[in-house]
Amino acid sequence: MAVGLGPLSTLHPVPGFELGIASAGIKRPGRKDVVVMRCAEGSRIAGVTTTNAFCAAPVLITRERLGGEVRYLLTNTGNANAGTGADGLARARRSCARLAELTGVTESAVLPFSTGVIGEPLPVEKIESALQAALDDLKADNWEAAATGIMTTDTLPKGASRQFQHDGVTITVTGISKGAGMIRPNMATMLGYIATDAKVAQGVLQDLVRDAANKSFNRITIDGDTSTNDCCMLIATGQAALPEISDASGELFAKLRQAVFEVFMEVAQAIVRDGEGATKFVTVQVNGGGTHQECLDVAYAVAHSPLIKTALFASDPNWGRILAAVGYAGVPQLDVSKIDVFLGEVCIASKGCRATTYTEEQGAAVMAREEITIRIELGRGNCSETIWTTDLSHEYVKINAEYRT
Amino acid sequence: MAVGLGPLSTLHPVPGFELGIASAGIKRPGRKDVVVMRCAEGSRIAGVTTTNAFCAAPVLITRERLGGEVRYLLTNTGNANAGTGADGLARARRSCARLAELTGVTESAVLPFSTGVIGEPLPVEKIESALQAALDDLKADNWEAAATGIMTTDTLPKGASRQFQHDGVTITVTGISKGAGMIRPNMATMLGYIATDAKVAQGVLQDLVRDAANKSFNRITIDGDTSTNDCCMLIATGQAALPEISDASGELFAKLRQAVFEVFMEVAQAIVRDGEGATKFVTVQVNGGGTHQECLDVAYAVAHSPLIKTALFASDPNWGRILAAVGYAGVPQLDVSKIDVFLGEVCIASKGCRATTYTEEQGAAVMAREEITIRIELGRGNCSETIWTTDLSHEYVKINAEYRT
Numbered sequence: 001m002a003v004g005l006g007p008l009s010t011l012h013p014v015p016g017f018e019l020g021i022a023s024a025g026i027k028r029p030g031r032k033d034v035v036v037m038r039c040a041e042g043s044r045i046a047g048v049t050t051t052n053a054f055c056a057a058p059v060l061i062t063r064e065r066l067g068g069e070v071r072y073l074l075t076n077t078g079n080a081n082a083g084t085g086a087d088g089l090a091r092a093r094r095s096c097a098r099l100a101e102l103t104g105v106t107e108s109a110v111l112p113f114s115t116g117v118i119g120e121p122l123p124v125e126k127i128e129s130a131l132q133a134a135l136d137d138l139k140a141d142n143w144e145a146a147a148t149g150i151m152t153t154d155t156l157p158k159g160a161s162r163q164f165q166h167d168g169v170t171i172t173v174t175g176i177s178k179g180a181g182m183i184r185p186n187m188a189t190m191l192g193y194i195a196t197d198a199k200v201a202q203g204v205l206q207d208l209v210r211d212a213a214n215k216s217f218n219r220i221t222i223d224g225d226t227s228t229n230d231c232c233m234l235i236a237t238g239q240a241a242l243p244e245i246s247d248a249s250g251e252l253f254a255k256l257r258q259a260v261f262e263v264f265m266e267v268a269q270a271i272v273r274d275g276e277g278a279t280k281f282v283t284v285q286v287n288g289g290g291t292h293q294e295c296l297d298v299a300y301a302v303a304h305s306p307l308i309k310t311a312l313f314a315s316d317p318n319w320g321r322i323l324a325a326v327g328y329a330g331v332p333q334l335d336v337s338k339i340d341v342f343l344g345e346v347c348i349a350s351k352g353c354r355a356t357t358y359t360e361e362q363g364a365a366v367m368a369r370e371e372i373t374i375r376i377e378l379g380r381g382n383c384s385e386t387i388w389t390t391d392l393s394h395e396y397v398k399i400n401a402e403y404r405t
Numbered sequence: 406m407a408v409g410l411g412p413l414s415t416l417h418p419v420p421g422f423e424l425g426i427a428s429a430g431i432k433r434p435g436r437k438d439v440v441v442m443r444c445a446e447g448s449r450i451a452g453v454t455t456t457n458a459f460c461a462a463p464v465l466i467t468r469e470r471l472g473g474e475v476r477y478l479l480t481n482t483g484n485a486n487a488g489t490g491a492d493g494l495a496r497a498r499r500s501c502a503r504l505a506e507l508t509g510v511t512e513s514a515v516l517p518f519s520t521g522v523i524g525e526p527l528p529v530e531k532i533e534s535a536l537q538a539a540l541d542d543l544k545a546d547n548w549e550a551a552a553t554g555i556m557t558t559d560t561l562p563k564g565a566s567r568q569f570q571h572d573g574v575t576i577t578v579t580g581i582s583k584g585a586g587m588i589r590p591n592m593a594t595m596l597g598y599i600a601t602d603a604k605v606a607q608g609v610l611q612d613l614v615r616d617a618a619n620k621s622f623n624r625i626t627i628d629g630d631t632s633t634n635d636c637c638m639l640i641a642t643g644q645a646a647l648p649e650i651s652d653a654s655g656e657l658f659a660k661l662r663q664a665v666f667e668v669f670m671e672v673a674q675a676i677v678r679d680g681e682g683a684t685k686f687v688t689v690q691v692n693g694g695g696t697h698q699e700c701l702d703v704a705y706a707v708a709h710s711p712l713i714k715t716a717l718f719a720s721d722p723n724w725g726r727i728l729a730a731v732g733y734a735g736v737p738q739l740d741v742s743k744i745d746v747f748l749g750e751v752c753i754a755s756k757g758c759r760a761t762t763y764t765e766e767q768g769a770a771v772m773a774r775e776e777i778t779i780r781i782e783l784g785r786g787n788c789s790e791t792i793w794t795t796d797l798s799h800e801y802v803k804i805n806a807e808y809r810t
Binding site: 051052053054055080082083084085087088117118119120181182184223224225226227228304305306307310311313314316318319320321323324325326327328331334336337349351352353354392393394396397398400401402403 | 456457458459460485487488489490492493522523524525586587589628629630631632633709710711712715716718719721723724725726728729730731732733736739741742754756757758759797798799801802803805806807808
């Protein structure tokens with residue numbers, strides 16, 4: 001029941017980046033659950049990872065190894081390898097070591113990623129047994145299969161691609177993501193991999209992945225639950241015949257930044273569109289804040305309110321619940337008499353009260369749509385923030401009550 | 406589907422306090438929806454009200470009038486009179502003025518309380534037309550009818566009563582509450598009225614209501630939504646033949662405090678037991694915190710996580726979700742290797758990992774119960790906090806998706 005998420009559009013291959021998929025039978029026999037990605041020699045990779053204190057073993061290892069030479073990314077689904085302590089670290093390292101051995105690279109050139117159930121031992125033998133098949137499958141034109149291979153409760157694969165020209169050279173940015181529940185990324189998302197063939201200096205790449213994640217993955221929420229395994233990686237293979245981008249200026253950087261931001265936004269929003277049980281794609285826009293943080297506080301209070309989310313599911317313009325959430329968001333000295341609230345283009349509350357022009361029919365017409373914007377004008381300053389979320393449906397409860405059965 | 410909430414136990418009358426119930430047909434014809442409470446001359450009343458910035462008109466008026474002489478409390482259900490601006494204030498004042506006129510007291514001696522849908526105009530004529538019937542119904546032995554009269558989505562009335570002896574005199578503390586959704590009180594709850602015939606100085610009474618609410622109403626959450634209309638009132642009629650309690654010391658104060666705390670706790674927990682769609686009554690206890698605030702941050706992260714709440718509904722010991730919530734609760738420099746987590750008496754995680762002694766069967770046995778304690782040991786200090794919450798069921802979504810239909 002994904003909202004506005006169709007079949008994948010064309011995902012252009014990125015020169016210097018290949019993907020291979022195999023089945024290790026981690027959760028279900030035959031399911032594609034291991035993805036290996038190979039970066040050409042000389043690639044640079046930057047990333048952001050979860051801020052959850054209980055971060056998973058592979059996240060700890062990936063953090064250690066980022067910045068050094070990276071040649072392979074190894075992802076498994078069906079098991080998060082989180083809450084597993086020293087044994088979890090040993091198992092993650094062992095799977096990386098085996099891949100390094102098969103490919104003749106150093107162990108630290110392999111980054112591990114896991115997603116799935118928390119707290120169970122990683123079935124490392126199963127993963128090892130699937131590595132050669134994944135390596136045999138490596139090809140540049142394999143993004144769609146990889147997008148499917150990293151899915152868990154996702155109902156559809158998620159990916160986006162952009163190309164642009166510079167000095168007669170075509171540059172590609174292609175990315176995929178997964179995630180549908182336990183989604184409130186904080187510095188990153190469940191899993192996102194975005195690659196480009198541009199050549200980018202390490203510092204520039206790190207700033208770029210942080211900025212792009214902040215405006216995309218870090219602005220989505222489904223259930224407010226920040227995962228233990230969030231990772232978002234940006235790979236620059238440097239295969240394009242253009243000079244290295246050594247600082248955040250110039251036309252080439254501007255074009256790349258635009259393409260990267262678009263791909264990040266599309267694959268991040270795709271996670272919301274495929275949110276567990278989602279029947280609505282909801283944009284919460286807060287304007288007129290005194291600070292960005294107070295805009296975010298209001299936006300997340302609205303996006304996390306189970307009462308608003310169930311009203312969205314019911315297409316009920318119960319706008320009083322929106323006012324209530326704005327009121328408890330914790331904004332200091334909030335003057336409610338300055339607040340306007342819009343559902344789509346309809347003003348529902350003006351100066352803190354029901355708008356005199358508002359009719360229930362207008363609200364109902366907006367709420368009946370699949371894509372809804374809630375806009376809140378705080379009247380305190382010039383800051384704005386926008387986040388994206390879903391409704392709360394019977395299906396969400398069903399999916400999460402039955403997740404492990 | 407309330408959890409462990411049976412028929413009301415005996416609610417002892419409080420000398421000097423009477424209650425009357427009538428039907429104004431605010432939401433449904435014939436429903437008892439207006440409650441008038443009369444306090445004897447010389448009564449003192451203290452209270453706490455919501456911290457929601459969008460607090461309702463009656464809350465603003467009650468705040469103004471608290472501390473002065475109060476003789477009547479006027480409550481309606483079916484309409485919250487919130488988000489209604491100046492017109493809402495005028496309507497609330499008008500209903501108080503009419504009650505003052507009928508009873509010969511000054512208007513400021515009447516406190517208004519409303520609960521129900523937000524943002525609709527208060528049908529003040531309907532309320533006025535029911536006032537005489539409510540006055541005619543006033544009697545000391547009417548607590549159960551009043552507990553029913555203040556209900557909205559509640560499935561059962563909520564009340565508690567205690568008596569104790571001092572110098573041969575019997576002192577009574579009796580209270581009622583309502584609430585089942587939009588419950589995360591902050592300084593108070595939806596509506597709570599607790600009366601005693603003890604004679605208590607105003608300052609002592611105000612401290613007592615604040616302290617008691619902090620440990621009871623301010624430690625419950627159903628959906629994390631702090632209401633616009635929360636009010637909790639403690640009335641001391643002073644009819645008992647004992648000296649005034651003029652400071653927070655002495656045996657009489659200690660006994661009264663104990664009885665008040667017990668009544669507050671029972672009626673606050675009753676709200677959770679009757680939480681919308683609740684099938685579980687869940688205690689979240691956090692020990693070993695460096696500060697009380699970090700204990701509360703962890704407890705509320707666990708209590709508000711939709712993933713944990715749906716696992717509780719499914720009786721699934723998916724303890725990884727608990728670790729994840731502890732990890733994102735925002736505790737600075739959290740050392741996960743010191744954390745233990747217990748489900749009931751079963752240790753599920755030790756030093757941040759799955760306990761070696763833990764079996765899925767042990768966890769499942771605890772989760773199958775209706776009343777479950779999640780205990781988290783942070784290993785950082787000596788602070789503890791306990792809160793109470795519910796699971797998230799299909800029924801919650803159904804109730805809140807269909808609330809206005």
